[in-house]
Amino acid sequence: MDKKRPAHNQNVDEFVETYTSDPASGLSREEARKRLDQYGKNELPAEEKEPRWKAFMRHFHDILIYVLLAAAAITLILGHYIDTAVILVVAVVNAGIGYFQENKAEKALEGIRNMLSLEANVRRDGKRHTVSSSELVVGDLVMLSPGDKVPADLRLIRAEELNVEEAALTGESTSVLKHTEPLEKNAVLADRLNMVFSGTTVVSGTGAGIVAATGVKTEIGKINRSMSDIEDIKTPLLRQTAQFGKMISVAIVGLAFVMFVFGYFFRDYEIGELFLSVIALAVAAIPEGLPAILSIILAIGVQNMAGRNAIVRNLPSVETLGSVSVICSDKTGTLTKNEMTVTSVVTADREYNVSGTGYAPTGTIFHNEEEADTRKDSALHHFLLSVKNNNDAELHQDEEGHWGIMGEPTEGCLVTLAEKASTVVDELTVESKIPFDSDYKYMATLVTLEGQKMMLIKGAPDRIFDMAEQEALADGAKQPFNRDVWTQKMGAHAKHGERVLGVAIKPMPEDTEKITRADLSEGVTMLGLAGIIDPPRDAAVRAITECKKAGIQVKMITGDHAETAMAIGKQMGIETGEAALEGKDLDAMSQEELEEAVEKYQIFARTSPENKLRLLEALQAKGKIAAMTGDGVNDAAALKRADVGVAMGIKGTEVAKDASEMVLVDDHFKTIVNAVEEGRRVYDNLKKTILFILPTNAAQALLIMASILIGVAMPLSPVQILWVNMVTSVTISLALAFETLDKGTMERSPRHPNTPLLSGYYIFRILFVAFLIGGGTLAINFTMIGQGYDQGIVTTVTLQMIVLAQMFHLFNCRSELNFAFNKDFFKNKAVFVVSAILIGLQLAITYVPFMNTIFGTQPIELAHWIFPIIMGIVVFIVVEIEKAITKQIVKRKGT
Structure with missing residues (x-):
């Protein structure tokens, strides 16, 4: 199987032909057995452990x-x-x-192996089978459903509202909507939207994909191999x-x-x-x-x-912490909570600030420093009704009192927002729905509100702007929609690192039983925008100030977009400078250029695991003692290479914990300073x-x-x-x-x-x-x-x-x-x-x-x-x- 072009660069037909698979019936059992014998199991090799006597x-x-x-x-x-x-x-x-006192058993590779799912749903000989993920081979047709852990690297051939949580691998704070179209050859890992990767999780939707890589050739396998090549310093x-x-x-x-x-x-x-x-x-x-x-x-x-x-896994790291001169920190889940939060709401004639962070429904919606009264504010009232009822996420609290969501993080935070209202926001019966589609970038539901049929709409602001004819005011009146003003409002919030979501409403005839996209051609009223962020940890902001006093630099290295990283960096108190460097910029640099850049810049965005390793090596080449914080699989190699790898204990993956020298029990950046x-x-x-x-x-x-x-x-x-x-x-x-x-x-x-x-x-x-x-x-x-x-x-x-x-x-x-x-x-x-x-x-x-x-x-x-x-x-x-x-x-x- 000659695969000169990467899987994400090929269209579905080319890919199927390259991997000699069948997009309908999958491989035959006989062919799967041959490929298993030829290429080996979908497993990562175990590292030979040092005998106790030798230790x-x-x-x-x-x-x-x-x-x-x-x-x-x-x-x-x-x-x-x-x-x-x-x-x-x-x-x-x-x-x-x-x-x-120094039992340094290395568990990182074992932790990565455990991230592979135990079973996979495949089609072989035209029939659906459940097989051990270790038995998967290149060319297998795998079916994906909500909650599934992806068993290998797959090229998607079908994606129906398929959203995949990839934060542990790419550092992205939100789930990723997948599609099947071919992409540019040099697309970075986080932008390969027609691929799903081993160890990630399906959040919603369904899909099917053909196995493009197994075992050591998966993205997790590459991290495994890079960790094996890293010498302990x-x-x-x-x-x-x-x-x-x-x-x-x-x-x-x-x-x-x-x-x-x-x-x-x-x-x-x-x-x-x-x-x-x-x-x-x-x-x-x-x-x-x-x-x-x-x-x-x-x-x-x-x-x-x-x-x-702070749990330290080997003794010399205790002293090394005392000489740390730079901390390279991941953004998602480390400096931020990895819990999307609505911090602002914008309507035609008012702006609101929202207190409280994370999914816990504690906080208040403020207007001019006073709690907003949803009984007297018509636009806000309808806005909250819309985001709560035009929503597929559910808010829940576990036995230990921690709040979480089931569904999309961006939808979950809107449910939390509705719970913060001054009065109870009614839960309405959804009578019809237009599900979210990546081509249209919005979703809509039909409900009965105050005795009238209403269509609630939520999606990308520019798509909502295309539909809107009117805009709602706080007193219940309406006025013509002013796109230029709303575009300025959207831009202002986006510059602050907020992800902006548009919300609208449309009255429907009383006999409406089903809604279609054609119903959105006219009569839509703009309700407002929601500004969403992955909020910084308050303790982390204080800890960064303490780091400055102690002469320790803090550098943010994230897979997120540069604008978001810069905005979060400023909120954290990191010296951001004029710009952030992106992974593609780092790839083009020589080692000498990188060593200069790593001292000049403090924010690094859209980075790959290889970028993180190079940045650490550049810092160490400049005589720095570098600590690296992280919580995902994508951080594991850098955690091992750092002078002190620091993993998050609550939200960190087992791989990250096992690759690090120190694990934070409480996930607080402040604990690093301690x-x-x-x-x-x-x-x-x-x-x-x-x-x-x-x-x-x-x-x-x-x-x-x-x-x-x-x-x-x-x-x-x-x-x-x-x-x-x-x-x-x-x-x-x-x-x-x-x-x-x-x-x-x-x-x-x-x-x-x-x-x-x-x-x-x-x-x-x-x-x-x-x-x-x-x-x-x-x-x-x-x-x-x-x-x-x-x-x-x-x-x-x-x-x-x-x-x-x-x-x-x-x-x-x-x-x-x-x-x-x-x-x-x-x-x-x-x-x-x-x-x-x-x-x-x-x-x-x-x-x-x-x-x-x-x-x-x-x-x-x-x-x-x-x-x-x-x-x-x-x-x-x-x-x-x-x-x-x-x-x-x-x-x-x-x-």
Whole structure:
């Protein structure tokens, strides 16, 4: 089957011939079986899932862990089995935390597969059959009815008032009326009105189509394939920690080698003892608890976000949110409610504003800021009667109190409008109907109103204008129809992004039983126009204002028309500029032109899934950290490609949710801002944690290096060093995860993705505290040895000095430069809880016999505790003095 021209570009006869099908009887069963064998089932391929063991082992893939495992191997060779066991336990605990906290099962492709309908109504051998949608083949004749989910991509050969909901695929906020005529070859997806696509839903009408594509060749299949081709990108934090880990590892290995060479040639160490000393140095310098503590802090951030209605599906995305510099937002269902709403009514001599949004019948019709009285306003009264009774939609409320419609969204919002009237609008019996037709663009019904036969007419304004001879006034009088005035009114509302609908009425003879189109040739009275919009979310408008304060750009990327997108953008407070770029403009741009355009323009209309991907890639090429919001299948590939994909939880498709890193429980754009705020808090607390942990490692490394250089016994064994690292990382450092948001955090610009994890000041602070703790501990260690203390007591006191000094230093790290004792000192109760736990652990390692055996410690007298306590107090005071001096220096530089 050679298909050189796309299906939508061929007329019905050409298409039928190309696909060797029969528009009356369909394929034969034998031919369908052959094509199924040849082309395969109408299914999307399942992605091979990563085995659980492999997912677990992946968490050992960290250069810091590699160095730690090498140390374990050497201690095993030297016969120090306890050291080996403790080191391995630490490595396994780290991997376990990462595995359970970062279970990144990819469900996006499975979600897309589930969008295919389970069954399809087809004609084969001239008879109607219900078959599994997976058994459909190219050339099958499929019958469509209201409520059907389209099972494959079909070229329509028959369409009778066929309206299809395609918002999930194209981003269009209203259903699309289909026809069978051929279209231009380069028609974009949203304009292919002679096609229906897999995964979309028939809203009303009937039709039939021949299958043009199945499985991976459908539009959903193309999204599936594009998602398979998209590589997961590393978050800024993962890139920084990976680089940081490599730098630390190279430095540790290099330092250990230099110390080994020095000890071997210039000091009188046995080779085994020297190996142990060098291993102790490596273990001391490695922040082996850092991967675990990062995972735990991110997990706490995930829990906090869940409490604020944002479900984060993988941990690093928490931190990435804090560095987002641009949010690319879909319009329909994200910035807007995806619920059509009448916001204005125009009659010949009055204009009305309508409050309330969505399908909920709560709101008021206003004229001159006062509620309109339909008993005294004849034109408005008849207008509301017409839109309620010349209507096929039904308004309903579900068990949870949410209002919705059955039928066309534009018709449903007119029913809601009638319910907002000051008096009850009667429901009349429809005696005859002219259904909506795409060629005529109007519908009409015959009713008995106030004892007289009346034809109610509703449709495209220009078609109603062609019919109208008179126009109704509020006092019940009529005057000649003025087309120029009505055209101006229509244009004014269309410029505001409103979809305009015309309403008219015509008295009919008393003996009328059936109406025809010929009855509309004369005597029609214009009642008015309804201005309809998909309303912005109020919370989204406020959230965009907050984004501006935080230095975050908001760009609208939608499948809707440019005029509508511009109007909504202005209402949302987005800097729209002079124009919007359309998808066809983006298609014609080179990558360099696109990178310039993506910074200049904020509104992108009539976009395809490929356009969204290119826009994201252009933003990322310019160094932006981009979040993408969406709710439809058409958003899935872009959601996966974005630095942070954000899906709507209520109205979002399962595909969109599974392709994203974050799902909004309440569908509020404001929740994204809350998540960004939480992300910034998490990142700041991560840096505070690193600022707290690294001085411990550096201080211990300083102790070991000084001992080798001087040629004395090691002050701590590798197992004791691991204990210090773990209790400072996995206990007291956790308290920093609960620190509150620093003042002014949401008023600073997003950090650049290449901003180093450690600033120059952080490096200075780490070295300063390391020399303070390491130097002080070494001095007291030598003093105690000189005074004849037992080596076991000296070792135990040394261990306690380092740990308690870090505990006091924890309070220094709660704020980078502000004084520790401030109004928020007692706000973070976790600091005091973990400090109590740490004291308990240190008492256990000192006085519990089996821990003495494992860690080589021994009980000490009460008087010996004076050394660690004084050490901690000195560290706290000195660092607070340093912070005060640094703060003054920063202030002077700022002025």
